Structures are given as structure tokens and as C-alpha cells.
Amino acid sequence: MKTIKNLLAEYNCDALLLTDGYNIHYNSGYAGHEGYMLVTKDKTRILTDSRYTEQAGIEAPDCEIVDIGLDGYAKTVKRLLEESTLKTEDKKLVIGFENKHISYEAYKKLADTIGDQAELIELGDSVNKLRMVKCAEEIEKLARAEAIGDEAFSHICTVLKPGMTEREVALALEVKMRQLGATGLSFDTIAASGEHSSLPHAVPTDKQLARGEFLTMDFGCVYEGYCSDMTRTVFTGSKDEISDEQKKVYDTVLLAQTESLKHIRPGVSCKEVDKVARDIIAKAGYDGFFGHGLGHGVGLYIHEEPRLSQKCDEILQVGHVVTCEPGIYLPGKFGVRIEDMVVVTEDGYRNLASSPKELLYIS
Ligand SMILES: [Mn+2]
Structure with missing residues (x-):
């Protein structure tokens, strides 16, 4: 190295x-x-x-x-x-x-x-x-950090209910991660519901969760110096309360996420992976509503090289740890983002996140 x-x-x-x-x-x-x-x-x-x-x-x-x-x-x-x-x-x-x-x-x-x-x-x-390729010890710390995120997500799913505020959601995630051994947060927790979810980096407010809305939670912690990052979007309400547009946007983001993940392997350029997700989103009619890059490296710091973006020519190598986080943001309406953190392996990748990605209806 x-x-x-x-x-x-x-x-x-x-x-x-x-x-x-x-x-x-x-x-x-x-x-x-x-x-x-x-x-x-x-x-x-x-x-x-x-x-x-x-x-x-x-x-x-x-x-x-x-x-x-x-x-x-x-x-x-x-x-x-x-x-x-x-x-x-x-x-x-x-x-x-x-x-x-x-x-x-x-x-x-x-x-x-x-x-x-x-x-x-x-x-x-x-x-x-120099920090792009992670050694086994670093990968295990990153994996534990992401596993803490998974545990916090399954915890939050048991306490979420309409009427809870975005700030309460963020705090509950943070407390759980700290209880599980995190020494800090890798960035300010995002909990954005309804209209707020169209802001990719929304700051949690006193807005209460309401029925018929998306809630996007993007959060991560620091464990032994290493960061984690994950995003899940859930629906507060029952299956018959979701609109066709909400369903279509969620399904499109999920498809973009799972299909682009399949292209993560050594030898593939970062921008190629970004393009897979971007094309799926554009084809569904949401060209221009996915403004940020598909993902970024994670390590000691939350945003590292390489970037899964349209501009990054870097070639993926074994040991790179990157996020895969497509989103669709419809200003004034709602947004959806789904994010996992993965490590590139000889034959593809290992997903460090294990939380479910099929849409969860919380009511
Ligand atoms: Mn991220």
C-alpha cells in the first residue's frame, strides 16, 4: 500500500x-x-x-x-x-x-x-x-459503524408514529447510536417529512409526522474513529394512503439504487456507476430531479474519495468504501433517497448495511 x-x-x-x-x-x-x-x-x-x-x-x-x-x-x-x-x-x-x-x-x-x-x-x-483503499481493520470498524446505524433504524421503526416531530425522530436515532457504542455522529442527522423531504440536506424541525407522507432519515455515527452513513425513506400511513406519484418515485429510486449497486466491482469507473442510476431516474421522467452525485467514499471522514459522480474518473478498487444513494427531489412536494454503504470486494461488493429497502408503511 x-x-x-x-x-x-x-x-x-x-x-x-x-x-x-x-x-x-x-x-x-x-x-x-x-x-x-x-x-x-x-x-x-x-x-x-x-x-x-x-x-x-x-x-x-x-x-x-x-x-x-x-x-x-x-x-x-x-x-x-x-x-x-x-x-x-x-x-x-x-x-x-x-x-x-x-x-x-x-x-x-x-x-x-x-x-x-x-x-x-x-x-x-x-x-x-492514500485513504481510499481501506485495510481489513478499517473495514471492520466501518462495518460496525454501519451495523449500529442498522440497529438504530430498526429501533426507530418501532417508535415512529404520526404526531412525532422530526426533531424527536433525529434525537431518538442519535441516542440509540450512542447507546450502541458510537462516540459521535458522522454528520447532523436528517429527518425530513412531507414537503421537507424534497430538501436533500433538510434540518429537522418541529414539524409533526403526518399520514400520507414520506419521512427520509439520513444518519450515521462514528465508531472508533470511522464513520457510517445510511438513508431510509419510510411512508407514514397505510398502503391505501400512498399516491401513484409517491409510489412511482419510491420504486424508481429503489430500482436506481439496486441496479447501480450491481455495477460496483473492481475495474469499473465511478462515473459509470453514477450513470446507471442517473439513466434509470431520467428514463422514469425525473431528469433534473437528482442533483447530487450517486455516492462518496467514507472512512475517518464522512465524505472522502472516491466520489460516485458524473465527474469522477477514478476506477473502483478492492477496499474502496462508498455509499450508493440515489434520490429524487420534487420541490414543494416530496423527496425520496435510499442509501447503503458498501465495500468493494474481488467479486463485486459487500453491503455493510442490512436494513430493508422495500417501502415500510408505518401507521
Ligand atoms: Mn451519504
């Missing part, structure tokens, strides 16, 4: 400076998400402040921990470069930095402070991409 040190050679750099907390976590074990990581051929250092130095020392035993004190990050990087054996009089050092994950202010400070002695080159998504 490619490691952070491989990037030093690939980019012909003397050092790499990581500023994305998830990348620092992945490459060192330090999960404080506050700090920089300076990687050279012979040493890896974590720069942070006194709130995190002890934690970093425990979590990242292979790294040298540097307290930035009152100097701040840029000056500390400058001092470390000056003390290092890398420095030669006549040649500027080449330092790769995470251009997609640094504030303009922090970049400016860095450039102003070390610009004379070092050339800063952009690493783009290269460090993020």
Missing part, C-alpha cells in the same frame, strides 16, 4: 506539510485534529499546542511531537527546517503542502515566513487518496 513517504519521492519533495486533521490522523494515529504534520525522509513530526501534546505523544508514538508554544505554526516550521540536515546554502527546499486544506491566512503566513528558503508545491488530493 502506498504511504505518505512514497509521496516525497513522487513529488520530488524534501518535506511534506500536512494540515488536514484527517490526513494527519490517518498517517500518524494522532486524532486531535489540531496541528500540522511535517514529514521528511527520516523523521515525522507533529506540531501542535500544549492542549494536545500529551495526546499526540500517546497516539502517535512513531512521531516526534513539537509544541509550537507562542511561535505559532509558520515560525516553528521555519525553525525545524533550519535545524534539519535538509538545508543547504545554495538550494531552496521543496515542500509539498495541502493546498486544498489550508486557510488563506495560514498559507500567507507560511509563504511569508519560509518563502525565502523553500518552494511550496501543491499536493492536491494526493494525500487524501
Whole structure:
């Protein structure tokens, strides 16, 4: 597996400076998400402040921990470069930095402070991409996180009833996930009913669940650092209360989800998988009502590479963990989304979610 040190050679750099907390976590074990990581051929250092130095020392035993004190990050990087054996009089050092994950202010400070002695080159998504292929241990954590989601979903199905508010639904899911061992949420829980379900990222409100409506629940938790993500849409009401349009939209999303899943296997491009779902939705007459990508990678962070989207040329590989979540959103009316999280295997994929996808009528 490619490691952070491989990037030093690939980019012909003397050092790499990581500023994305998830990348620092992945490459060192330090999960404080506050700090920089300076990687050279012979040493890896974590720069942070006194709130995190002890934690970093425990979590990242292979790294040298540097307290930035009152100097701040840029000056500390400058001092470390000056003390290092890398420095030669006549040649500027080449330092790769995470251009997609640094504030303009922090970049400016860095450039102003070390610009004379070092050339800063952009690493783009290269460090993020090291995280795409998950090892067995990571997959088991992701699987457990998703299983917690499954358990929370079966729990919520036993307590849902008309009159409950969206906020109560979200809270019940969250409490259940925490009781089952989650340390946090991978994102703000979505519970959107009726008209609200046409907003892909609706915020739960005090609206009560009413008969004859869809309720979309999109939720996930963090388990041992790893995220889960799943969405189910249920119908609050009985079978004879659903409209033809509601039924058609649900069936179309379900077909798009199950058919696109069948295309997930090593060697297939991300955009090909997206196209399968998108074509089914367009053919049913809902072209333009599925605005987002089909899915995304999941790991330490909820949205990772690769993306199952129209723009992503990445080829699926064994160990990629991605979501598959088509949706149809009819503004002012309703929306439906169904989402599983799967891991790519030699012969296709393993679905980490096991909750039912046939429409559940809750009354
Ligand atoms: Mn998702």
C-alpha cells in the first residue's frame, strides 16, 4: 500500500506539510485534529499546542511531537527546517503542502515566513487518496459503524408514529447510536417529512409526522474513529394512503439504487456507476430531479474519495468504501433517497448495511 513517504519521492519533495486533521490522523494515529504534520525522509513530526501534546505523544508514538508554544505554526516550521540536515546554502527546499486544506491566512503566513528558503508545491488530493483503499481493520470498524446505524433504524421503526416531530425522530436515532457504542455522529442527522423531504440536506424541525407522507432519515455515527452513513425513506400511513406519484418515485429510486449497486466491482469507473442510476431516474421522467452525485467514499471522514459522480474518473478498487444513494427531489412536494454503504470486494461488493429497502408503511 502506498504511504505518505512514497509521496516525497513522487513529488520530488524534501518535506511534506500536512494540515488536514484527517490526513494527519490517518498517517500518524494522532486524532486531535489540531496541528500540522511535517514529514521528511527520516523523521515525522507533529506540531501542535500544549492542549494536545500529551495526546499526540500517546497516539502517535512513531512521531516526534513539537509544541509550537507562542511561535505559532509558520515560525516553528521555519525553525525545524533550519535545524534539519535538509538545508543547504545554495538550494531552496521543496515542500509539498495541502493546498486544498489550508486557510488563506495560514498559507500567507507560511509563504511569508519560509518563502525565502523553500518552494511550496501543491499536493492536491494526493494525500487524501492514500485513504481510499481501506485495510481489513478499517473495514471492520466501518462495518460496525454501519451495523449500529442498522440497529438504530430498526429501533426507530418501532417508535415512529404520526404526531412525532422530526426533531424527536433525529434525537431518538442519535441516542440509540450512542447507546450502541458510537462516540459521535458522522454528520447532523436528517429527518425530513412531507414537503421537507424534497430538501436533500433538510434540518429537522418541529414539524409533526403526518399520514400520507414520506419521512427520509439520513444518519450515521462514528465508531472508533470511522464513520457510517445510511438513508431510509419510510411512508407514514397505510398502503391505501400512498399516491401513484409517491409510489412511482419510491420504486424508481429503489430500482436506481439496486441496479447501480450491481455495477460496483473492481475495474469499473465511478462515473459509470453514477450513470446507471442517473439513466434509470431520467428514463422514469425525473431528469433534473437528482442533483447530487450517486455516492462518496467514507472512512475517518464522512465524505472522502472516491466520489460516485458524473465527474469522477477514478476506477473502483478492492477496499474502496462508498455509499450508493440515489434520490429524487420534487420541490414543494416530496423527496425520496435510499442509501447503503458498501465495500468493494474481488467479486463485486459487500453491503455493510442490512436494513430493508422495500417501502415500510408505518401507521
Ligand atoms: Mn451519504
